[in-house]
Amino acid sequence: MAESVANGAANRGREVVRPGDDVDFRPLYKQIKDSIIQQLIGGDWRPGDKLPSEFELAARYGVSQGTVRKALDELTVQNLLVRQQGRGTFVATHNPHRALFHFFHLIGKDGSRQLPSSRVLSCATRRATREEEERLDLRPGNQVIQIDRIRDIGGLPTIVERISLSAKKFSGLVKISRDGLPNTLYELYEERYGITIYQAEEYLRAVAATEREAKLLGIRPGHPLQEIARLAMSIDRKPVEWRVSRCLTDRHHYVSLID
Amino acid sequence: MAESVANGAANRGREVVRPGDDVDFRPLYKQIKDSIIQQLIGGDWRPGDKLPSEFELAARYGVSQGTVRKALDELTVQNLLVRQQGRGTFVATHNPHRALFHFFHLIGKDGSRQLPSSRVLSCATRRATREEEERLDLRPGNQVIQIDRIRDIGGLPTIVERISLSAKKFSGLVKISRDGLPNTLYELYEERYGITIYQAEEYLRAVAATEREAKLLGIRPGHPLQEIARLAMSIDRKPVEWRVSRCLTDRHHYVSLID
DNA sequence: GAGTGGTCTAGACCACGCT
C-alpha cells in the first residue's frame, strides 16, 4: 500500500518537502494538513466520508504515524474532521446540533436554547446590490438569489431575515424552494451543492424596526432590534452567503463566549 | 533534580495516577494540565513568570518530556501560557494588544480597530442588587463597587458603561480610583489584586436609550443602543466582574468570529 | 556554547467499536 499510486491523495502526499530544501520549509505536519485541506476543498473527501487510517496516511505521505496524528488533531480542533476511537476519522458534517450550538447564538433569557422554525416569504433572483457584490465577491451585474423569511421561536415571530446567495453558485435553488426549503439551509448547501459552510463573521448593531419589520414581528416601528449580519464562508474561505437578520431581543439575547 | 522535594509543585506533581488504579483514571497529560492550572489559580506562578523547562517539569512529574509538552501545548491554546522558542514558557499576561483583540469587539464600520478612552463618572460602594448577587455569586447584603464611565472612540462619546465588582475582593479600589483608573481595568485587577480575567460571556441585545444615556451620548432618548452585558471570570471560572455597556452602533459594530 | 522549545521517529500498550 505504500506505492505512489496516481490518485490525487497519494500524489499530493508525496509532495512533502523535507528540510535541506531550506527556504520556505514548512513542518511536515503542516504540509500534510494543507494537503488534506486541499482534498477537502477539491471534494476528494466529502462530509461524512471516512478518511484512511493514520497508518495508511503515514504510509502515503512517507512519514511516521505521529506526524499524521498531529495534522489530524489540528484539523479536528478546527472542526474540519471528527475522530472516533475505534471507528476512524471522518469529515465533519452539518447537523442540527452543530447548527444550534455553533451557528445560532440567540438564546432565551432563561438560558433555553431552541432552533427557530422558518416561514419563507419569498425566494427569487435579482441583480446584486453594490453591498452584495462586495460581500459575496461578485462581478458587477451578477445575479443573486434572495430569500426572505421570518423565524419563530416558541411560536412567536422573532427574526426577520434576508439571505443573499450567488445565483450562479446556487442555480436551481429558486425552483427547489417551491417544494419548501429546509429550516437549516447549511445542510442543503452541503448536500445539494457540495458547499460546506465552515466559518462565519457576524457583525452586530442595534437598529430601529422599519414599518415592514414592525408589522411582521408585531411590534411598533422604531422598536430596537438586534441586527446580525453574517458572512458565511466555505472551507477555502470564499464568501458563500450574506445574511441580515433583525431580531427581537425582548425575550432572547445573543450570546458570545470569549475563550 | 528528580527527587520529590516538598514544595507545592513537586508534591502535586507526584500525585499523578497511573493506569491500573483503573477507576477515574485520567490521562497523565490531563492530570499535569490540571496540576499546572491549580498552581496558576493558587498564585504559585503569576502572570509573566517563567515556568520550569519541559525537562525539569517532566522530571518533577516523573513522566516523559512529550507528555509534559502535550499539557503545555493545550494550556497555550487556551491562552493560559505563552511559549517562546529559545526562551521558555511563560504565564500569559494581560496587555493592551490582548485587551483590544481578545476582549474588545467593537470595530469601526471601515474595519478600524481602536481601544476607547475612558472618563470615569463615578466610583463608589453600595449594596448589591439582586441581579449582581446572582451574577457575581454574592451573599445577600454584600457590597459592590460600582464604576460608571463613558468611553470615547475617535474623540466621540460612544459607550456608557456600568461595572460592578465585589467590594470584598476589590477592597481599596474606590480609594485607588481617586488617583484615576487605568483605561484597561484587567491589567489593574491582575497587578493590584492578583486576579486574572481569563474568560467571559457576553450577552447582547438591542435597547432604547434612556434620558441619561441620550444626554451622555448626544443622541435622542429612544435611539437604539447595543447593549453588551459581560460576565468576566478568573482562571478558576469564578465570576469577577459584571459589566453592562450600552453602545452607539451608528459608527461601529460588534464583531463575532465563528470558528 | 548552553539552554530552550519545535519537529519527527519508532515502537509500546490501552480503550473502543465492530462483527
Added chain:
DNA sequence: GCGTGGTCTAGACCACTCT
C-alpha cells in the same frame, strides 16, 4: 479478534535566544 484512534516513552536533530 481485528482495526481504529488515544496515550506514553525515549531519543534524535533543528531553530531560536541569550551570554
